[in-house]
Amino acid sequence: MTNAGPLPLSVAIVCKDGARTIARTLDAVRPIAAEILALDSGSTDGTLDMLARAGARVVPTEWLGHVRTKQRALEACSQPWVLCLDADESPEPDLIEAIAGALAWPAAEQLATAPEPVAFALNRKVWYAGRFLNHAWQPEWRTRLVRGRDVAAGLAAWAGTDPHDALRTAAAPRRLRGTLRHDSFATFAEQLGKQVRYAGIQAGHMARRGDRGSLASLLISPPGAFLKQLVLKAAWRDGWAGWLAAACAAQQALCKHAALIELGRAEQRPDAGGAAAHPDNT
Template sequence: MTVSAERPLPLSVAIIARNEEARLPRCLESVSGLAAEIVVLDSGSADATVAVAERFGARVEITDWPGFTVQKNRALVACHQPWVLSLDADEAVSPALADAIRALFAAGDPPRTGYFINRRNRYLGVWLRHAWTPEWRLRLVARDQARWTGGRVHEQLTVTGPTGRLAGDLLHESYDRLDDHLHRTIAYARLGAEDLIARGKPFRAYKLLLSPLGRLMRILLLQQSWRDGWRGVLIAASSMLAAFAKHAFVLEHHLRNTERNRRP
């Protein structure tokens, strides 16, 4: 079936949100008229997130918060269209990406089961050119062939079948304040440590030392984040901190267990 350029595509946009009234309008406006359905899973917002979503014609479902992977799978299941575009509330579809998605559907059903999209990141008010670049994410998928996998953090969308890439970018407003970045860095590091502990991974001293150094070198030198100026240096340093904090939390858990087992 050929899709008219003026008609919404057989596509659901899936978004999970909590207290996103400030960022959600930009996201929803970027897909206005593109998709036949917008689904927002809200996990107990205390602001106007639900009202904002409904103003843009989204179908809102209220849920608890079970973690990123489970919540995004819930959003996938809640979609009714055969194809799903998964977005975060701080992302927007660029005009070039919207054109690429329309072109993909113009001749009928897309030939692959999933499509990677490059995410372009703005950090502390400036678009990055090296750090976190390129950042290909699988986001457009055939609903029945897709699922989210992963632990408490760093969830990943997967599909059964071949994948391709689309032109255009997801425009990501990553962090506009350093304190927000550092706060989330520690929060995600703790979740990562909890995943390691839940899987029974023991503490390894060399990982506490070498993993942060590897992160720093990869971003600062291989990605050449230094070419983004001080912002690139901050990103590399925060990545090093994330790796250190994750293994430090595992060490803390190990020490507490050791002391508990020594008690009479």
């Protein structure tokens, strides 16, 4: 941790009704951030009060989907470095220390002036029932720390297909040690409901690009997703929570392919379409 005050760092947060988790996010980054920028899409649960107490700059915005809304937040930041976070993500102390070390002088001076793009990836871990899941969904490296000048030059930008966004950079990101805590859900029932919504969004994008569902995919993909988490990722080592995580992965695959089949059968209907759904925190 730096003792020299805030770093030349903006923290960009996209939120709506994130009161359950955003206080932890703000407490984690406030000591190192020169700017906290929040794009809020209509919070009514106390999120705005928490942002005000943290001294955040709040920009009200309509929800444009994951990719476009996060890109708007990225471009609105004013500092030489930008750390992009969801409202349910918070850097653990070891990650805060690693970020501070990476952006401390003189190393930061060399990185800031390097002609090639510079970016850092963080490992995100799900926090559930009072502990981390160290195997399910691991490792999950996410590019989240970029230079503002690379954003301005179009060398760092949000991309992907909603709801699976990704911060793309022109150069391979360097990996920072430490953990990005992900309070994605309080219960697995909440996670299952979120996955049903996300599966519908993803299936819609797949249908628009010409993908068609099949019974073979419906039968093969869910058990494949289950075994990937349970065996390849060794989620069983996380105990009962790991088994439930594997089941969630299977359910998401099932819902995605079922929705894709349904969209294919209804493609001639005139009432297709609709606005992108807002996440409850990704």
